[in-house]
Amino acid sequence: MSLPPLRRPAPTRTGFECDRAFVAGQFAAGVAVLVAAIAVASALPRLPWRLVDPALILIGSHPVINALVKALTVTVFVTIHVIFLIWLERKFAGWMQARLGPMHVGWKGALQTIADAVKLLMKEDIIPTRADRVLFVVAPFLTFMPTLLTFMVLPFSETWVAYDFPLGILFVLAVTTNISLGTLAAGWGANNKYSLLGGARACAQVLSYEIPMAVAMLAVVTLEGTMSLTEIVKNQQHGWNIIAHAPVMIPAFLIFMVCGLAELNRTPFDLPEAESELVSGFHTEYSGMRFAFFYLGEFAANFFTAGLAVTLFFGGWMGPWLPAPIWFGIKTIAVVALFMWIKWTVPRLRVDQMMGFCWKLLVPASVVVFCATALWVMVAQP
Amino acid sequence: MTAMQPAVGASTSSDMTINLGPQHPSTHGVLRLMVALDGEYVKSCRPVIGYLHRGLERMMAARPYRQSVPFTDRLDYCASLNSNLAISQAIERIGGMAVPERAQYLRVMLCEMNRIASHLIFFGTYAADIGATTAFLYAFRERERLLDLLEAYTGARLTYNWIRPGGVASDMPEGYAQAVCAFLDGFLKELDAYDTLLTKNPIFRVRTEGVGIISPEKAIAHGASGPVLRGSGVNIDLRRTEPYDAYPRMQFDVPVRTEGDCLARYLVRVEEMRQSARIIRQCLREMPEGEHWGKQPKVFRPAAGEAYSRTESPRGELSIYLVSDGTANPVRVRVRGPSFVHLSMLHELVRGVKVADMIAILGSLDTVLGEVDR
Numbered sequence: 001m002s003l004p005p006l007r008r009p010a011p012t013r014t015g016f017e018c019d020r021a022f023v024a025g026q027f028a029a030g031v032a033v034l035v036a037a038i039a040v041a042s043a044l045p046r047l048p049w050r051l052v053d054p055a056l057i058l059i060g061s062h063p064v065i066n067a068l069v070k071a072l073t074v075t076v077f078v079t080i081h082v083i084f085l086i087w088l089e090r091k092f093a094g095w096m097q098a099r100l101g102p103m104h105v106g107w108k109g110a111l112q113t114i115a116d117a118v119k120l121l122m123k124e125d126i127i128p129t130r131a132d133r134v135l136f137v138v139a140p141f142l143t144f145m146p147t148l149l150t151f152m153v154l155p156f157s158e159t160w161v162a163y164d165f166p167l168g169i170l171f172v173l174a175v176t177t178n179i180s181l182g183t184l185a186a187g188w189g190a191n192n193k194y195s196l197l198g199g200a201r202a203c204a205q206v207l208s209y210e211i212p213m214a215v216a217m218l219a220v221v222t223l224e225g226t227m228s229l230t231e232i233v234k235n236q237q238h239g240w241n242i243i244a245h246a247p248v249m250i251p252a253f254l255i256f257m258v259c260g261l262a263e264l265n266r267t268p269f270d271l272p273e274a275e276s277e278l279v280s281g282f283h284t285e286y287s288g289m290r291f292a293f294f295y296l297g298e299f300a301a302n303f304f305t306a307g308l309a310v311t312l313f314f315g316g317w318m319g320p321w322l323p324a325p326i327w328f329g330i331k332t333i334a335v336v337a338l339f340m341w342i343k344w345t346v347p348r349l350r351v352d353q354m355m356g357f358c359w360k361l362l363v364p365a366s367v368v369v370f371c372a373t374a375l376w377v378m379v380a381q382p
Numbered sequence: 383m384t385a386m387q388p389a390v391g392a393s394t395s396s397d398m399t400i401n402l403g404p405q406h407p408s409t410h411g412v413l414r415l416m417v418a419l420d421g422e423y424v425k426s427c428r429p430v431i432g433y434l435h436r437g438l439e440r441m442m443a444a445r446p447y448r449q450s451v452p453f454t455d456r457l458d459y460c461a462s463l464n465s466n467l468a469i470s471q472a473i474e475r476i477g478g479m480a481v482p483e484r485a486q487y488l489r490v491m492l493c494e495m496n497r498i499a500s501h502l503i504f505f506g507t508y509a510a511d512i513g514a515t516t517a518f519l520y521a522f523r524e525r526e527r528l529l530d531l532l533e534a535y536t537g538a539r540l541t542y543n544w545i546r547p548g549g550v551a552s553d554m555p556e557g558y559a560q561a562v563c564a565f566l567d568g569f570l571k572e573l574d575a576y577d578t579l580l581t582k583n584p585i586f587r588v589r590t591e592g593v594g595i596i597s598p599e600k601a602i603a604h605g606a607s608g609p610v611l612r613g614s615g616v617n618i619d620l621r622r623t624e625p626y627d628a629y630p631r632m633q634f635d636v637p638v639r640t641e642g643d644c645l646a647r648y649l650v651r652v653e654e655m656r657q658s659a660r661i662i663r664q665c666l667r668e669m670p671e672g673e674h675w676g677k678q679p680k681v682f683r684p685a686a687g688e689a690y691s692r693t694e695s696p697r698g699e700l701s702i703y704l705v706s707d708g709t710a711n712p713v714r715v716r717v718r719g720p721s722f723v724h725l726s727m728l729h730e731l732v733r734g735v736k737v738a739d740m741i742a743i744l745g746s747l748d749t750v751l752g753e754v755d756r
Contacts, residue, residue, distance in 0.1 A: 093515075093516075096516055097515070097516050097519040097520070098519060098520065098523055099519060193398055193400045194400070196398075197419075197422070197737070267513055267514075268513070268585050270513065271738075274513065274738070277737050277738055277741050278737075279406065344515065344516050345514070345516060345579070346513075346514060346583060346585050347509065347512040347513040347514035347580075347583060347585045347586045347589060348512060348513025348514075348585070348589075348738070349585060349588075349589070350588075350589060350736055350738040350739065351422050351736060351737075351738065352422075352736065353588060353589075
């Protein structure tokens with residue numbers, strides 16, 4: 001006795017050619033996503049400023065109002081661009097993993113993040129009974145606030161910068177260090193063993209990788225002779241740092257990128273929230289809006305780190321034909337995509353390997369790059 | 383020491399006892415590990431099992447022999463067909479049933495298909511344990527195609543109940559051989575892509591190389607089998623050393639690696655997938671015409687006695703022991719599962735390693751809780 005022929009034709013279902021069409025479709029969708037990304041990222045900073053400019057003229061340049069308007073603009077941008085970034089990340093992951101990602105809410109799932117945010121807002125606010133209430137409540141804001149502050153000095157163009165701080169890089173370094181305070185507070189305050197391990201890992205990781213990152217950034221400062229982020233971009237008028245000073249700037253950029261991945265807790269440095277070991281690490285106990293704040297901070301830091309890389313190495317807003325902020329958006333999204341590409345490809349390091357990699361390789365390498373840059377400035381720039 | 387206390391040596395105030403599971407992303411089922419940690423280091427680990435205990439052995443002993451096949455589906459649910467084969471063989475031995483040649487080939491083909499599906503689960507979840515989420519989805523994509531094929535034949539995707547005492551439940555559908563071959567062609571290409579994605583990845587290498595080393599002596603002393611044993615350099619594969627069904631006529635290599643670490647066990651399993659593909663092709667090519675089902679007695683009352691069948695499941699030696707007293711029901715059914723044996727090695731392997739290594743070691747043993755708890 002033999003079974004009747006296959007009713008559902010197995011050969012087509014097992015055919016791998018359908019996969020190629022699928023990948024092609026995904027690729028097209030990916031390109032569309034990138035284009036949309038660029039458009040949105042460049043339009044978003046533009047919108048508020050148009051509204052703000054006449055207001056500023058009307059009110060005059062009253063310092064308090066001026067500062068408030070700028071702060072509000074930055075906050076709104078940070079909050080809104082994260083909605084888009086999360087969608088982009090999910091689409092990107094889907095593309096890499098041969099699946100679709102969010103598809104149902106809005107065009108290609110574009111409004112999914114908003115739906116998720118609404119869901120998080122409506123969730124019950126849970127604070128574990130035995131948690132340290134103060135630390136537990138404060139921690140999400142402690143992680144989010146430094147990231148928000150860094151956006152104050154990020155130049156989207158020559159004029160589109162909330163505060164053109166002459167010591168911009170120092171400000172960035174000083175402020176981002178405080179993120180580890182928040183993760184440690186979350187890890188400790190939740191009174192959960194997984195959180196504690198995650199918090200300890202996060203703190204050790206962020207503090208360690210800050211050093212080579214800072215040294216790599218100081219190499220750029222040595223080259224440019226200024227700490228102002230706008231000045232650094234303006235100095236790249238005749239060629240991006242990474243091209244004009246390739247022998248020293250390419251290693252510096254690589255160090256910056258690796259440290260950036262570690263600072264952002266992204267694979268291969270996602271040890272603080274290693275799912276297979278620590279459930280979610282330091283934010284295991286968080287839910288609802290507090291969890292959303294961690295997420296918000298994480299993605300905003302993602303954009304900021306990419307933007308900083310663009311500012312330091314890729315000529316910031318510089319570019320032909322298109323307006324400056326659009327160029328900044330294109331470049332930054334490209335670097336963000338690079339972060340995502342790495343994240344969804346590689347496995348995770350072990351904690352001792354992570355620390356050894358930083359202290360035994362990156363720190364000496366960054367010092368070498370720093371010294372080499374100093375020599376480069378002396379020799380190549382009379 | 384009661385079960386609730388972790389087996390800690392000299393406990394200090396810096397020790398932290400943590401419960402991994404029974405609901406935890408990396409325990410792959412309802413396993414609970416009571417781990418005493420000193421910072422990132424594992425001081426001791428005590429697996430707590432039994433969350434999935436259903437008393438399968440007793441349930442099998444309480445009904446006629448041939449009704450026990452569906453229960454074996456729930457043993458190692460990643461490789462149900464291999465469990466079906468173990469019980470069927472035991473029943474055939476105790477009752478002296480013969481299996482037609484075509485059925486033997488069908489059985490081998492099904493078992494090897496299920497071995498690939500099972501190893502794909504290992505590949506995907508192990509990648510996820512190490513932190514690479516993308517490899518997981520690729521493995522499950524291929525497994526999905528394989529399950530579609532198995533569904534087209536057996537009608538089920540997980541609990542097949544298809545290999546039964548005396549043969550298999552039905553012959554292949556028409557056009558099945560071509561469908562399987564088409565799958566294998568694509569699958570082998572994808573398997574090479576997996577190597578590029580994961581096996582050659584330097585981070586994956588440093589995470590698995592030299593981690594969780596099991597010496598050949600230790601593996602033998604613990605009764606390890608399957609890829610765990612062969613990863614430690616012991617060349618024992620029951621398909622080769624005690625071949626059953628159509629395996630004596632099959633040509634395949636038994637991958638063996640001498641390192642004994644997590645990477646060795648991983649590589650053995652990946653290579654086994656290639657060999658399984660080879661065996662499936664041979665089966666399809668050489669399968670004789672004939673019956674898929676041997677002659678069976680209406681009432682099955684084997685003479686008093688006992689039978690023991692040993693099979694090579696994807697996880698190692700899966701053996702079933704039957705005792706008959708001449709009635710329609712067995713007196714005793716005993717399952718010797720590889721996962722249970724391998725899990726018993728865990729506490730020795732993880733002492734003194736880091737948390738991340740413990741997850742890597744647990745994943746490399748590839749235990750299935752359905753068979754541990756029974």
